[in-house]
Each structure stands twice: as structure tokens, then as C-alpha cells.
Amino acid sequence: MATNDQLKALVKSHANGDDPQFYAVAMQVAAKAARTGQSKFAQDLRDLVDELRKRDTAPSRVASIVPVTQPRGELGSLLSVTYPSARVGDLVLSDELTARLQHVLLEQRQRDTLARYGLRPARRLLLIGPPGTGKTSTARVIAGELGLPLFAIRLDTIITKFMGETAAKLRLIFDALVETRGVYLFDEVDALAGDRAAANDVGEIRRVLNSFLQFLEEDASESVIIAATNHPQLLDNALFRRFDTVMDFELPDDEGLRLVIKNRLASFQIGNLSWPRVVAAARGLSHAEVATAAENAAKRAVLTGRTRILTDDVITALNERPRSNAHREQNA
Ligand SMILES: Nc1ncnc2c1ncn2[C@@H]1O[C@H](COP(=O)(O)OP(=O)(O)OP(=O)(O)O)[C@@H](O)[C@H]1O
Ligand SMILES: [Mg+2]
Helix, strand or coil, rough: CCCHHHHHHHHHHHCCCCHHHHHHHHHHHHHHHCCCHHHHHHHHHHHHHHHHHHHHHHHHHHHHHHCCCCCHHHHHHHCCEECCCCCCHCCCCCCHHHHHHHHHHHHHHHHHHHCCCCCCCCCCCEEECCCCCCCHHHHHEEEHHHCCCEEEHHEEEEHHHHCHHHHHHHHHHHHHHHHCCEEEEEECCHHHCHHHHHHHHHHHHHHHHHHHHHHHHHHCCEEEEEEEEECHHHHHHHHCCCCCCEEECCCHHHHHHHHHHHHHCCCCCCCCCCCHHHHHHCCCCCHHHHHHHHHHHHHHHHHCCCCCCCCCHHHHHCCCCCCCCCHHHHCC
């Protein structure tokens, strides 16, 4: 039988739309059943998972999840849409960031109330911080919590791909933002900023930045605009001023490290882990690196026939992860 933790992990991965995790846990349940002599059930479960995995990669399933608002034509090449089901509880953030996020969600949910007093909810957010600390995840959570589609725009791609007509492309995006309420994520906004621009056509990038600023300022849509960057030092002050909320993401503290690992290993036995040792080995890593390490530790255990994760499994996996540049720079 599945353990309570496995059941929880199943439900959670289902809610997150995390199919690989869902199937991985189902396979663990099957493995456990096989070990306790329920070989028929184990085989049935494995077959079922295999069949579903195949179906997942089949085109029919892809077609069914492509939403009706998938932008078409030219716009389709600038934006990609997803419907995240992520929730605030999936994120490991500092108390301050969580509070700020909750506040943005509250204002968005109460936007009709605010409107009655001529007030507008916070809707232009700037997310700053090192790689793998939850910026993109936060955009997914905001979309998930508000039940809105998430439209992702990669500015650097637009700039390199459409050099010379980027401003016109931006207008298309800002028009879409009025038409379809959603969360619009401009990732890597630093692509519009100083240093990087120098390598390109400076005049062109400057023009794009100016139109971006102008569109931001004029935007009166109901959409949420999120810009994210790893390189705030490259951002123009003019850009900062256009945002209602600036959220600073940081590498996880000790408690954050513990939570990321614990969440990732929810379906395994981790009762024996020495947290002080694990946390010490994880310091300096981003949430993303720690999550990957936890997963690698789990894989190693599974492949040696265990569901109990040992401290050394985790420490070995953590030591294999690269410390982020941002951390090195911070400590330089
Ligand atoms: N704060 C967090 N809490 C929980 N998990 C996290 C967090 N940050 C990152 N992760 C994990 O790492 C993965 C990558 O994180 P994400 O894409 O949000 O990072 P990012 O800050 O956008 O990084 P980048 O600057 O490289 O775009 C997530 O899918 C999640 O599994
Ligand atoms: Mg990101």
C-alpha cells in the first residue's frame, strides 16, 4: 500500500500538473507493492503508468491542453501561453517576499472593490534575484492563484530575432495585454539595458527600451505585467520607476534549504536525515540547485533499491551542484 506521504505526494504533483513527479511516485508505490508480495497489483500499476506516459507524449493530449487563447499568427511567435496550477504553498520564500506576494494577490482579487474608490491594484511587478530562486515560479504562482493564463515573452529572443522591428513587436504584445487579461512575463528584461546593449546596435536597443517604458506607462489594461532579471545592476532607473512592486529574491536561508529538500523528498523516508549536515552542505546553492540535488539523491537511492534516503546520498548530490555565480559575486 502507498504510504500517507506517497499519497500526499501524488495529490500534490497532480495539483501542480507535475506529471513526471506523479508517475515517479506511482512507480515507487508499485515497487513497494512488489516488495511486499503484491506482484499482480505492482505489475498492473506499472502497466498503467507506462500506458499513461505514452499517452502523454502523444499529439492528441498536446492538442487538448493547448488553450483556446493560444495566440495565433505573428503574436504566436512572440508569446507562449500556459495555464499554471501552481500555488503560493509550492514556493519557499522569505516571510517578507511571501507577504508581498500575498498582498499583490489580495489587491488583484479585490480589484473591483478598489475600483469603486478609483484605486487600481498593483499590477506591474519587477522580480530581481539570482538564477533558480523562484522568479519564474512566482509568475506561475500568480497566474495559478488568480486563475489567469501566463504569457511568457522572451525579450532577448525578440530583440535578436526581430532586430529593427522590435518596437512594433512590443506594441503587438501590449495590445494583446489589453485584449486578454493574463499574467505577462517579460523574462530577462536586462536584455534592454546598458551593458548587454553595447554588444548590439545601441541605438536600436535604446529605442526598444524607450518604447517598452512608454508602453508600460500607458498600459491601462487589467493584466498583470511581470518583468524578471538576474542583472538588476544593468537596469535603467527609468525602468525601476515604472513598477508598482519590486521583489528581491535571494538564495534560501537554512530553513528554506531544509524546506526545499523536504518538499522534494516528500515521497521518501527521510526520518533519519541529519539536517544540520545536509543544510551545511547546501548553503550557497539556489532553490533550483537544491531541488535538483534532492531529486538526484532520490534517484540514486531508488536505483540501489532503497526508499530511505541517507544523509550521505543528499550530501553527495549537493556537492555535485555548482554554486551560483551570483553567490560567488556576492561573497567576492
Ligand atoms: N523559491 C522557490 N521555492 C521552491 N522551489 C523553487 C524556488 N525557486 C526555484 N525553485 C525550483 O527551481 C526551479 C527553477 O526556478 P525558477 O525558474 O523559478 O527560477 P528563476 O528565479 O526564474 O531562475 P532564472 O533567473 O534562471 O530564470 C523551479 O521549477 C522550482 O522547482
Ligand atoms: Mg526564470
